[in-house]
Amino acid sequence: MSNSKPVLSSSIGRKLIMSLTGIFLCTFLIVHLIGNLQLFKDDAGYAFNNYAYLMTHFAPIKVVSYLLYASIIIHAIYALVLTLKNRAARPIAYAQNGGKANSKWNSRNMGILGTVILVFLATHMNNFWWKYHNDQTPYIEYSKDLATGVVTSKEISASEFHDYQVTVVNNVEVTKARDLYKQVDFAFQNIGLVIFYVIAMIALAFHLIHGFQSAFQSLGFAHKKYVPLIKGLSVWLFGVIIPIGFALMPLYFYFVK
Amino acid sequence: MAQHMNLTLKVWRQKNDKTKGQFVTIQANNIADDMSFLEMLDIVNEDLTRKGEDPVYFDHDCREGICGMCSLVINGRPHGPKYGITTCQLHMRSFHDGQTIVIEPWRAAAFPVLKDLAVDRxxxxxxxxxxxxxxxxxxxxxxxxxxxxxxxxxxxxxxxxxxxxxxxxxxxxxxxxxxxxxxxxxxxxxxxxxxxxxxxxxxxxxxxxxxxxxxxxxxxxxxxxxxxxxxxxxxxxxxxxxxxxxxxxxxxxxxxxxx
The missing domain is CATH 1.10.1060.10 (Alpha-helical ferredoxin)
Structure with a gap:
């Protein structure tokens, strides 16, 4: 028993990276879903657009968002590296494979599910993140009567917008904002995109039903009382509530709005 | 009375770890359902030996399910279609007359094939x-x-x-x-x-x-x-x-x- 190899080049070290980035991405999903529930408010996007400004301009959240981008990239790259190493560990495949007798389909196809999610992320970022950051969204002006709380809105042009600003004149709060809400509404009028989002959320559900509890196993977590709790969270929170919550957004804009 | 069955085996044959292997179809006739899977292979090997052919190599030792020597991936499942037993504890009553059985070695880069179904562990x-x-x-x-x-x-x-x-x-x-x-x-x-x-x-x-x-x-x-x-x-x-x-x-x- 001599000196040991560095942790991150070991199999368990790589699992640790997958596990930690995966859990971090899972926690992001909770925040992302709760924040985006504001899309369901019938206020012409007043709450949602203000929230979008906060999420893109508040320094601590920006730091977390860079961690998030890094996590996605690291998670995907490590997945690729591990998949290649795992392929190399079995150069000749079985002629007949009885995988379904001993393991669940999603646990054996995390790479395929993950690829669907990665393609989805590219589409999703392009639709909203890119457009929001590159002045490709419409602009809106809200007038909120501070006495009554009534909010009225009107679309404004780029020349009227200048920058996000909130001013209070005569007890009326005027907010000029990028109208990401309108962009969401516009994007989800495309039935193809709506179907793709729903499929991606199904992939996400199956990815996380295995992934979330698997991450804790990789961390070495084994406890009679708490492992069932984690498995419950895997299925009900990350496999049901979160994907359905997200899938309802495109469906809501397509069918209801 | 034991039931007898005829089986078609698709067996992985490979000369050594330097050569490429392939599946060879071998008939296993008049196999009693009371036999263990390894006894069935013994019968097949006796036939092959009588015919002057090379018998199928496979690992085995105690045949009591405790030594860990027997292996074989049978129809895509390590130690065959049952759970919680080794190949030597698998009996032919788990199969039926006329069935095709695919027999492969453990497949892993770290377990190179020594010959046929025997791998280096x-x-x-x-x-x-x-x-x-x-x-x-x-x-x-x-x-x-x-x-x-x-x-x-x-x-x-x-x-x-x-x-x-x-x-x-x-x-x-x-x-x-x-x-x-x-x-x-x-x-x-x-x-x-x-x-x-x-x-x-x-x-x-x-x-x-x-x-x-x-x-x-x-x-x-x-x-x-x-x-x-x-x-x-x-x-x-x-x-x-x-x-x-x-x-x-x-x-x-x-x-x-x-x-």
């Missing part, structure tokens, strides 16, 4: 030699039970120690990962007081050797646990991860003693 021996042992003082034999061990811990260690090192976990894993085997070997010592001396060095040394042998990486599918003839649990892998990560992040000084 010395990678497991090298992992054991890297740290799967305990220090024992020389001198008089100590009295039994002088070290008190809670029954719960003793049972848990015993469960891990029931691993026979057959390699079905590697064969079943889509990634050809050996983590169930290695974790069982690490666990049995990590749990017991006698194993504490080398506890954290062991976890690191055995994981290093496992990686060096070219086994894949665990993705927690649970296939190993399902196919293990001895019912070794996935909680062993969690324990190995814990032992290894604890060693790396909290017990690093233990490995600086020697350089």
């Amino acid at each position: 010395t990678a497991f021996d090298r992992i054991q030699q890297a740290g799967g042992y305990v220090n024992v003082n020389t001198g008089g034999v100590p009295d039994a039970n002088t070290i008190a061990i809670p029954k719960r811990i003793a049972d848990e260690a015993f469960e891990s120690a029931t691993c026979i090192g057959c390699g079905a976990c590697v064969a079943a894993c889509k990634n050809a990962s050996a983590m169930l085997f290695v974790s069982a070997k690490i666990s049995q010592f990590a749990l017991l007081p006698q194993g504490q001396t080398e506890r954290y060095e062991r976890a690191q040394a055995m994981v290093d050797q496992m990686d060096a042998e070219g086994f894949g990486n665990c993705t927690n599918t649970g296939a190993c646990e399902a196919e293990c003839p001895k019912g070794i649990k996935l909680t062993n892998i969690a324990r190995m991860n814990r032992e290894y990560l604890t060693a790396k992040f909290f017990r690093e000084e233990d490995v600086h003693v020697q350089s």
